[in-house]
Amino acid sequence: MSGVRVLAGTRKGAFILTSDGKRKNWDVQGPHFAGWEIYHLKGSPADPDRIYVSQTSGWFGQVIQRSDDGGKTWHQPGTPKGEPTTTPEGMPKGESNKFVYDTSPETGKPLTTHQHYDGTQKPWEFKRVWHLEPSLSDPDTVYAGIEDAAIFRTTDGGRNWKELSALRGHGTGPKWQPGAGGMCLHTILLDPRNEKRIFVAISAAGAFRSDDGGESWRTITKGLHSQYIPDPTAEVGHCVHRIAQHRSRPDVLFMQKHWDVLRSDDAGENWREISGNLPTDFGFVVDVHAHEPETVYVVPIKSDSEHYPPDGKLRVYRSRRGGNEWEALTDGLPQKDCYVNVLRDAMSIDSLDTCGVYFGTTGGQVYCSPDGGDHWSPIVRDLPPVLSVEVQTLK
């Protein structure tokens, strides 16, 4: 029987929400890793029971957790196959949190500087893992998006992480700068036709593409226009909030930028604005319907600085025409006195026959629409602030 597993990362732990294909009755498990910030957790498309978690703390740094049984048990990767995952005393043996920028002579990418808020230059410094993107084909291979912005990869199930340093060493680094959330690499998209093609997005640098598995990168920002930087059409400096694609058309990309919703039909070579009739084109999330590649979802947010829905009404906007013409989806969502935010990694789509759409809020709600956005209801109302939402479709 089909079902779904929703993985919610929050400021104070991870929660796993499961349901059958009707998506009406839910089982809530958690908090896992209570008290720690869970920026992101995501399952492997190649092995849905393999789930990777970014567990982080301003005090104690970064930990990577892994489950091999769909979230029933967890361990820090770092134990060779066949060996117990704990010491005889029952303590975890893993050492999976070593994210060290690759400044080796072989790669030739010294630790340079980026622009700080005040315009001075500051060396790169690892802070946390924002996003984990498991390979589409290999459960042991995962990409990690890092603050300060960089991309790392593991090929041994999360035990060892190596930076793909050509991105940080792209040459434009001194012009990258942090957004309000830090200088983070938050979006990683893998091309299902060719996993060597990787798209990433960084706040606030812009968007980049690699066609060779991360050995080299190019900016894909032509057509972006950002009034909040000195040169609105600069190659880098744009605060891209999220990029989404449909598996059947990986060259078509949808972007929610700090301001503006955009699309590209040529793998990011050129972008054009599709904000159309949105009440505000600021926001964080963007996603694409599982079966309709021209159906796109965003959640408009009021800005600058307010970062809550316009008029206190929480509305998802859907375009069935690939942008420009948007309709508000409100049934089941609060339409007065609502002042939550929906953060960039907090929307996801399932692939059941009637596509489900999910998003989480900073007010601790996780909403589900089992019918493509027509009707919504909260799965949970009172979690800690939600940082990320991923859904797995279980067959």
Next chain:
Amino acid sequence: MTPTGAEDRRPIRVQLPAPLRRLTGAESEVALEVAGAVTIDSVLEALESKYPGLKGTIRDHVTRKRRPFVRFFAGTEDLSHDPTDAPLPDAVARGSEPLVILGAIAGG
């Protein structure tokens, strides 16, 4: 303060903050056998050896520097800014008092 000889030494006691206890599954206080001089460095080596999951959470993997929001105390004596290769106070080295590792009270 005189470094204590190994011959009359009991296990070194270390108090861990709650988030790290949850991470390791350890009790609030752990006992460690420390070889040689008892310093912050040698205690952390023994701690990380027994609980590898703590690597990187108290001090940086590469620089070995204390994470900014982590502090070290012996009783009320703040050792956070002492050289990490300096002998720890006798009471800690003898195992009669714990080395206390605290997270800063900084909200959250």
